[in-house]
Amino acid sequence: xxxxxxxxxxxxxxxxxxxxxxxxxxxxxxxxxxxxxxxxxxxxxxxxxxxxxxxxxxxxxxxxxxxxxxxxxxxxxxxxxxxxxxxxxxxxxxxxxxxxxxxxxxxxxxxxxxxxxxxxxxxxxxxxxxxxxxxxxxxxxxxxxxxxxxxxxxxxxxxxxxxxxxxxxxxxxxxxxxxxxxxxxxxxxxxxxxxxxxxxxxxxxxxxxxxxxxxxxxxxxxxx
Numbered sequence: 706x707x708x709x710x711x712x713x714x715x716x717x718x719x720x721x722x723x724x725x726x727x728x729x730x731x732x733x734x735x736x737x738x739x740x741x742x743x744x745x746x747x748x749x750x751x752x753x754x755x756x757x758x759x760x761x762x763x764x765x766x767x768x769x770x771x772x773x774x775x776x777x778x779x780x781x782x783x784x785x786x787x788x789x790x791x792x793x794x795x796x797x798x799x800x801x802x803x804x805x806x807x808x809x810x811x812x813x814x815x816x817x818x819x820x821x822x823x824x825x826x827x828x829x830x831x832x833x834x835x836x837x838x839x840x841x842x843x844x845x846x847x848x849x850x851x852x853x854x855x856x857x858x859x860x861x862x863x864x865x866x867x868x869x870x871x872x873x874x875x876x877x878x879x880x881x882x883x884x885x886x887x888x889x890x891x892x893x894x895x896x897x898x899x900x901x902x903x904x905x906x907x908x909x910x911x912x913x914x915x916x917x918x919x920x921x922x923x924x925x926x927x928x929x
Contacts, residue, residue: 714739717824718756720749720774721764721790726813730762730790733817738824746770753778753785760827764790764813772805772890779806786827790815799838804871805890809833863906872899877916 719730720743731740741756743749746765753761761778765771775787788809789802802810808827812835815823823833834842865873868889875885882900886893904910907918 715760715824715828716741716756716758718743718749718752718758718761718785719764720744720746720752720761722766723764726764726790729817730764730820733820734824737821746774749774750777750781753782757782758785760824761785761787762790762824763787772801772887774890775802775805775807776890786830788823788827788833794835794838796838796841799835800841801888801890803842804888810838811835865903865906869899869903869906872896873903873915873919876900876903876912877919 714736715738717734717738717740719727719734719740721727721730722745724744727742727744731742734740738760741752741758743752746763747770749761749763749765752758761782763771763774763778765774771789771791775789778785778787786808787806788811789807790811790813791798792813794810794812799810808830809823809832811823811833827833832842871889872885875888880888882893882896885896889896900912900915903915904912907915909915909918
């Protein structure tokens with residue numbers, strides 16, 4: 706009789722600032738998954754970098770450190786699927802999570818029996834997205850494919866990176882440096898660096914001029 710080879714259990718990092726939330730998530734996943742826990746964003750990032758989990762469930766306040774934790778983990782542990790769990794679903798918060806690199810965005814009141822299915826789906830590369838936000842996600846993906854360069858009258862084609870487009874779009878929406886940093890889950894100094902790069906590429910010296918060009922003169926075009 707051949708020996709039975711044990712199956713490697715999925716490693717899930719559970720990060721939430723409330724103990725009952727962590728316990729509830731762990732009970733919903735064990736024993737199918739091996740779970741470790743973190744109590745805040747900083748320890749979540751440290752644990753993800755150290756332990757290289759397969760999936761990270763972040764029940765952290767997106768308006769605080771949650772989005773930054775998503776960005777840090779995605780940047781430093783690209784093999785991990787990161788799912789942000791929120792108290793209340795919000796479309797703009799959802800888009801901020803997607804831009805930060807999250808593989809999913811769900812409410813913390815999710816039926817516990819669904820959680821193992823969500824984790825298995827994340828391992829297969831399936832996004833964990835509320836049905837009502839699917840169309841918004843598709844619109845974002847189409848825009849990301851389309852908006853690779855801008856054609857300015859008399860200046861030709863000017864290429865911006867995907868991140869520079871995100872920053873430029875938020876400038877057009879009158880977002881401040883701190884608001885852009887929160888939306889994208891990055892530090893304010895990073896935002897200022899991207900703004901400076903956009904200004905240089907467009908040949909202007911102020912944010913107001915960036916907004917004016919992109920709202921009045923620019924025609925979005927597909928890459929040549």
